[in-house]
Amino acid sequence: MTIEDQLRAILCDVLGLDAERAAALDAGTPLFGAMPELDSMAVAGLLTEIEDRLDILIEDDEVGGEMLETFGGLAAFVKAKRGA
């Protein structure tokens, strides 16, 4: 699985998105503030699930801004963390 596919699977699991919506996520898809399921509590679960499944650690001061703004921003953040 690519990082993007792994993130799609995680967003599906955490937010309960159906497969169609998950498949439609692309780099420009807005996330926090635009996706009703992604409230601040869901962000907590999302970050932990990303840490567990993608084997990275996310510091509190890294959360917010571009990394949660769009799907592409989140993927770029994870890739940078993984050094990929």
Add this chain to the structure above:
Amino acid sequence: MTAARGPHVLAYADGEFMLAYGSRNGPQLLVLQPLFEEMNRCRAMIAGLCRALAGRGVGCWLPDLPGTGESLRALDTVAWADWLAAVEAAVATARDATGIAPAVLAIRGGALLDDRAGSRRLRLAPTTGRSLLSDLRRSALASGGDPAHPAGYTVPPALAEALGAATPSVEGDIRTLRLASDDRPADHRIEGTPLWRRPEPTTDRDMEFVLASEISSWAMA
């Protein structure tokens, strides 16, 4: 044979709360539940699963650990060693009642405690203590609460420290199930919903059926 599906309420480990489902003849299964909020989120699913397993001839033992669920103890009085001792006591209660050492089903954080139960272990989506603590801390921050008392859980410092260092043990007869959407190592994957991530308690009947089949086959093998 008409197996009483229960559940029956019984006490273990000095007044802690446990439910027992199904026949006491045949395979027996101790069910270690997820920890903290995940326990509440999975409660309906686990109750349904225990009923289904009882219907398939597997007796289930479902303890609420000290400071969790129906326990009368406050979580802030609980130490990690209390949970380990409670698991041992629950095993002993099931074994004394049936003459059979129960196999263990450990769900999520329950897998952090399952090595005390000894025998064969089946794990569903095991996780680490560090991950559970991160979740508690982030949830508290997200709700504007105090990270020291996340989501209404007063986790005493010593318990948090032990939990943070806890990982599922790797020794013994262990079979690990994960959801199909989770590509971490597993012995088998099932389609289903991570109910432990859902803010509202919910169920997934299809997953419950698949799990009941998988678990009963394993318990009877």
